[in-house]
Amino acid sequence: MPRDSNEGTRERDERIEHLWSSLDTRGDGQIDFKGFKKGLKKIDHPLKNADDLLYDILNAIDTSQDGRIQYSEFYSFVKQAENQLWRLFQAIDHDKNGHLDKQELKDAFSNAGLTVPSSKLDQFFADVDTNRDGVISFDEWRRDFLLFLPDTHNLRSVISYYSATGTLNAEGDVHINKTLQGSDQGLEVELEFITVPSLVRLWLSYRYLEEVLTETTPHVGYFLAGGMAGVVSRTATAPFDRLKVYLIAQTHTNSAKSAAINAVKAGAPVKAVGWLSWPIVEATKELWRAGGIRSLFAGNGLNVVKVMPESAIKFGAYEASKRFFASLEGHSDTKNLLPISQFLSGGIGGMISQCCVYPLDTLKFRMQCETVQGGLHGNQLIYSTASKMWQTNGISGYFRGLPLGLLGMFPFAAIDLMTFEYLKSTLVSRSARLAHCHESDVQLSNFSTGAIGAFSGALSASIVYPLNVLRTRLQAQGTVLHKPTYTGIVDVTVRTVRSEGVYGLFRGLTPNLLKVVPSVSISYIVYENSKRLFGLS
Missing domain, CATH: 1.10.238.10 (EF-hand)
Structure with missing residues (x-):
């Protein structure tokens, strides 16, 4: 004893x-x-x-x-x-x-x-x-x-x-x-x-x-954190989104590209950069003529309404999916998932959120492509666009290009979230080793979180960008800025490549990357800090 x-x-x-x-x-x-x-x-x-x-x-x-x-x-x-x-x-x-x-x-x-x-x-x-x-x-x-x-x-x-x-x-x-x-x-x-x-x-x-151990439904705070992240980030980058959609809607051959190539061959790199930036400069001028600063934020109201549930559902479904796959693997540690489980969790989160808000997404694109100088603006344009879509195609008009949307969202969300989680966990582990503390006691700075989010977002956006171009054209077909109409996915793909070459599949990539980097960075910073505020891990 x-x-x-x-x-x-x-x-x-x-x-x-x-x-x-x-x-x-x-x-x-x-x-x-x-x-x-x-x-x-x-x-x-x-x-x-x-x-x-x-x-x-x-x-x-x-x-x-x-x-x-x-x-x-x-x-x-x-x-x-x-x-x-x-x-x-x-x-x-x-x-x-x-x-x-x-x-x-x-x-x-x-x-x-x-x-x-x-x-x-x-x-x-x-x-x-x-x-x-x-x-x-x-x-x-x-x-x-x-x-x-x-x-x-x-x-x-x-x-x-x-x-x-x-x-x-x-x-x-x-x-x-x-x-x-x-x-x-x-x-x-x-x-x-x-x-x-x-x-x-x-x-x-x-x-x-x-x-x-038996919990698979995430705390409501995950949904709120995701919603807050989406609203703040997308509002801050709305002009980039507007510029991207405008460039995607254009179908004319880009003479600036040929001029830039000739400038490079002639040993004039500064001129080449100038020619490459010319479409963006001209597009910005055109959008400003269509309504000034208000035109640059056209569709942002719908974007906020759309992004709040989209981001909340995306992150919430991602957390729920991680917990579900963790239970299938026989544990409760969502930070220790197999790579395939992380990939599927990210993809499921993206697909579920995309399906839920797709009609608002289509309405936003068509509204942006109907915003022209001397035309309707604001709520009047929203009502007019929505009414025209319903009268022309009914409910199916709101879901044009959904298969491409899902096909693009799955790899985007999966690569984005999986890359972010991997880089974050790697950095946390390294910081914990250097500080001789437990990983849960490490708090990454906003700069580190933002840098990780920027890289993961830019990488995933670039990989799936051609799918987004084709989807956007299906959604915007028949509008003032994009008059061609298509019979389906094959038709829009063939006609885009035939008339514009492979370059046509990457129209608007530059402003999209300029948008994605700050957007994703702000999104993850707000999300991580919101989770901390709500006491979530």
Whole structure:
């Protein structure tokens, strides 16, 4: 029995008998796996839902290997476990005052090579310190901590943070190279290789994330954060979007391209840049003549109405998809998904959001292509465009080009979000290593988040841009700025390539990239900070 306990043999036996009676819910003197799990749920033990670990626990206690625990086996196990926990308690208690404070726990984890987040350590300490006196006594330690956490060496895995100096080898084992004081006899026990601190990590995970194990629906804050990100970013970049749509709608041959090529051949790079920028300059002048600054923001009202649900659904569906795929993979860590799961999560988020707001998207493009000098503006133009679409094609007119939209959105969303998550996690891991802290304690700067978002957005937008050009032309067909009409996807593709070459598939790419970089950067900065504001991970 541990020396600092005031408990006598009789009191200890009564306590163990009481614990046994709580676990033996059927009262038949033996406990199988189902009964053991039911008993742990009854006492609300942290491992009550950890089936894999419970099988290991049962095997460690069941020395007769008959699949059931008898009281004698249970009694021996508890005595052995408490003795080892007492030795662990003593090793952590550096000042030998019979209590553990938070700093001693933090040092023990750190010295064993375990980086535990400050938030988790605080929560763990609060859970174990049941009388809230700011320290953990041994009675509190053995009552709630690692009593039922076995390993092949009978709980010795819990001593992976047993010493003041420990190193991790290539196999994931902790090499303990300090001699520790033993228990009652004051013996010295040298611990060699003690397996994996992952069991301790698993215990912490099950203790504090058990509710998330079955949760697949994200917090409403994810939707709000996504909506806020969409509104702010798209409004800030509305003129770029207007310019892109105008250039896509143009079908004439671009003489500026030939002039730029000739300038390069003549060794005049400055002239070449001037010719390449000429279409953008002329388009900007034309849009300004159509209505000044108001013309540059034509369709922004619809964009805000469209983007609020689109961004909210996109990010919300992405988070829900990640949780769903995490549950399929058998865990709850959405940051540790397989690459294919991340790809599918991003694609599903993009496709769902695209389907939901596609009619508003079509209305916005057609409205922008009907905004000309001397024409209707504002709400009048919206009503006129919507009415004309309905009278001409009915509901199908609002969904022209949807297959191309879905085909483009899937790789865009998947590449965008997957690239962002990968780069972000890589940067967080590197920062955590340099700062010698846990990854959850790292907060990236807005600049870093923005740079990652800019790169992922530009990359994904460039890859799928030809699909977006064809989709936009299907949506804008028959308008003032884009008079041609098409019979379908094949028709618009053939006619675009035949009349304009491959270049036609990339019309408006420059303003699109100029739009995407700040748009995605602002979007992710607002999204990440909104998640932090709402207390989301």
